[in-house]
Amino acid sequence: MAFSKSERRNKIRRRIRKTVSGTSTRPRLSVFRSNKEIYAQVINDVDGVTIASASSRDLKASGSKADVAKEVGKAVAEKAKAAGVETVSFDRGGYLYHGRVLSLANGAREAGLNF
Numbered sequence: 001m002a003f004s005k006s007e008r009r010n011k012i013r014r015r016i017r018k019t020v021s022g023t024s025t026r027p028r029l030s031v032f033r034s035n036k037e038i039y040a041q042v043i044n045d046v047d048g049v050t051i052a053s054a055s056s057r058d059l060k061a062s063g064s065k066a067d068v069a070k071e072v073g074k075a076v077a078e079k080a081k082a083a084g085v086e087t088v089s090f091d092r093g094g095y096l097y098h099g100r101v102l103s104l105a106n107g108a109r110e111a112g113l114n115f
Contacts, residue, residue: 013094020091021045029076029088029115031104033095038069040076040104042085052079069100073107080113087114 003011022028022045032039039055054075061071080088088108095101109115 009094011094016091016094020089022089026087026089027051027080027085028091029080029108029113030091031093031095031101033093033100038065038072038100038104040072040108042076042080042083042088051083051085052076054079065100066103069103070107070110073104073109074111077108077111077113081111086112090115 020028022043024044024046027042027044030041030043037056040053041050042052043050054072056068056072059068059071059075061068090105092101097105105115
């Protein structure tokens with residue numbers, strides 16, 4: 001039986017979340033990508049708290065979607081560093097590590113976040 005695109009992504013997402021979990025010392029950088037926007041959160045799963053978040057809706061950045069994703073990565077990294085977070089676990093959310101997800105990760109690394 002063939003999976004739809006969303007079912008396939010959710011299956012991969014569940015498999016990733018079995019191993020990737022955020023703690024207070026190493027929170028999880030979670031990515032959600034819609035057709036128009038991209039969102040990123042730094043989450044402590046033990047306490048159930050979002051430490052920092054950024055989205056393309058908040059930034060009002062212009063350019064290609066990959067450029068906007070890079071700016072979102074920089075913004076979430078700056079907010080996380082301000083909250084005292086240096087190292088994170090990257091959760092790609094079932095998406096391929098390519099395109100906008102890769103640009104967001106590169107932007108976060110350029111801003112000083114380690115993962």
